[in-house]
Amino acid sequence: MPGAPLVPVVAQARRGSSLKEDEVASPADLQFEPPLKIVVYPDPILRAKNKRIDSFDDNLKKLVHEMFDVMYKTDGIGLSAPQVGMNVQLMVLNPAGERGVGEEIVLVNPRVSRYSKKMVLFNEGCLSFPGIYADVQRPESVKIDARDVNGARFTVNLSGLPARVFQHEFDHLQVSIQHFLIQYIIAFLMKNYPLYFISSFIFLWQPCLQGVLFFDRMTEGVLDGIRAQLQSLEKKYEDKTGFPSPERIDETRKKKKVAVGFGKSS
Ligand SMILES: CSCC[C@H](NC=O)C(=O)N[C@@H](C)C(=O)N[C@@H](CO)C(=O)O
Numbered sequence: 001m002p003g004a005p006l007v008p009v010v011a012q013a014r015r016g017s018s019l020k021e022d023e024v025a026s027p028a029d030l031q032f033e034p035p036l037k038i039v040v041y042p043d044p045i046l047r048a049k050n051k052r053i054d055s056f057d058d059n060l061k062k063l064v065h066e067m068f069d070v071m072y073k074t075d076g077i078g079l080s081a082p083q084v085g086m087n088v089q090l091m092v093l094n095p096a097g098e099r100g101v102g103e104e105i106v107l108v109n110p111r112v113s114r115y116s117k118k119m120v121l122f123n124e125g126c127l128s129f130p131g132i133y134a135d136v137q138r139p140e141s142v143k144i145d146a147r148d149v150n151g152a153r154f155t156v157n158l159s160g161l162p163a164r165v166f167q168h169e170f171d172h173l174q175v176s177i178q179h180f181l182i183q184y185i186i187a188f189l190m191k192n193y194p195l196y197f198i199s200s201f202i203f204l205w206q207p208c209l210q211g212v213l214f215f216d217r218m219t220e221g222v223l224d225g226i227r228a229q230l231q232s233l234e235k236k237y238e239d240k241t242g243f244p245s246p247e248r249i250d251e252t253r254k255k256k257k258v259a260v261g262f263g264k265s266s
């Protein structure tokens with residue numbers, strides 16, 4: 001089945017179920033220097049943990065303004081904060097992709113309370129993967145709880161393209177704690193004590209929880225079509241930074257097999 005969650009029951013990537021409250025962003029975490037620049041794969045910022053926002057001040061409004069600015073300039077229809085180097089739970093969307101056209105939506109600390117059972121395929125692109133497009137299967141609609149830029153809580157149902165863009169951005173903010181929980185349980189059952197110890201450490205401290213990127217959700221066949229382009233981005237990163245790529249597409253896919261799914265559906 002194309003794009004189906006690989007381990008649908010246990011491998012939910014739903015933030016709301018984390019056992020520990022997310023860490024709150026400090027003023028330093030929200031500091032930025034305009035103009036914002038798009039962070040490109042495989043920069044580790046895209047896989048870092050994103051902190052919860054609890055100060056709804058002028059700085060946040062300015063950040064939102066700058067995010068829309070860079071999103072429109074780069075022909076985006078959605079943008080998440082880690083994509084501009086800010087590891088906080090914030091996204092902006094405008095499926096019309098043009099300032100003054102359509103509706104601008106800002107979601108702070110979003111959570112998904114329901115996914116539709118109906119799944120749809122769409123040819124997605126990501127600003128952090130310039131020029132790469134491929135099919136990704138996702139639920140057709142979602143119910144979301146979030147805060148707006150002033151901190152007011154709201155609930156919204158999205159379907160079609162807005163739901164698609166939201167889910168793409170939400171993945172950038174994801175914490176997939178279930179991945180570690182599964183590893184922890186398996187290690188315990190198999191009496192693999194070194195792995196159990198490591199898993200316990202990760203599970204308790206949550207230091208390296210990952211954002212989900214669109215290729216994590218692609219089928220092996222679809223991924224084959226863009227593998228060379230991903231490897232070329234990895235090579236560019238190595239040439240530019242002088243460091244080895246923090247992830248490589250083949251190894252990433254092996255690890256991610258159990259990590260990506262969707263949450264509650266109806
Ligand atoms: C379909 S979800 C795509 C969301 C993505 N956001 C951040 O990475 C995004 O804006 N991607 C762009 C490459 C994109 O989809 N742009 C539109 C409009 O130009 C397109 O059709 O390519």
Ligand SMILES: [Fe+2]
Binds near residue numbers: 126128168
């Ligand atoms: Fe993206």
